[in-house]
Amino acid sequence: MRFAAFLAALTLSSGFPCALLAHVELAASTPVAGTAAKAPREIALTFNQPVDQMAAAASIVMTAMPGVPNHGEMVIRNFTASWSEDSQTMTLTLRKPLPAGTYEIRWQAAAGDGHPMSGTFGFDVP
Known part of the structure; x- marks a missing residue:
């Protein structure tokens, strides 16, 4: 009986709950981090x-503008956010x-574990 309980506990702790406790991370972006993109109209965070x-x-x-030394940060507000079905x-x-x-794109998000995560990635527009 103890062995069965041990196996049940081991099974529960070794797979399914780990997926629930995984923190959200940025898996991909468009434009790709660190690249140059020609005047994008969409930015995707996956x-x-x-x-x-x-x-x-x-x-x-x-964070920087060509030909303008000491350019301060300027928040771009002319966008709308939408989500994929998943x-x-x-x-x-x-x-x-x-x-x-x-x-620089600054994001924050939480998934099934409820733990808020955040990150950044950057790209250039030539």
């Missing part, structure tokens, strides 16, 4: 698992293409 849409947010920040991809659709500059 996570490693479904995300709680109410606990997720993203911002677009221009709640794994957030798409930021811009009203106008991004002008030349260096950009």
Whole structure:
């Protein structure tokens, strides 16, 4: 009887619950982090698992502009966010293409474990 209980506990602790406790991470992005993109109108963030849409947010920040030394950070607000049916991809659709500059995408999200995670990635627009 003890052995059966031990096996049941071992089985439960070795698979299914681990998936529930995994933290959300950014799995992919478009534009790809660290690359150059020609005036994108969409930015896609794909996570490693479904995300709680109410606990997720993203911002677009221009961190540098060509020919403008000491350019301060400028938050870009002219976009709308939408989600894929599986709640794994957030798409930021811009009203106008991004002008030349260096950009940082800042995101925060939580998944099944409820633990909030955050991160950033950057790209350039030539």
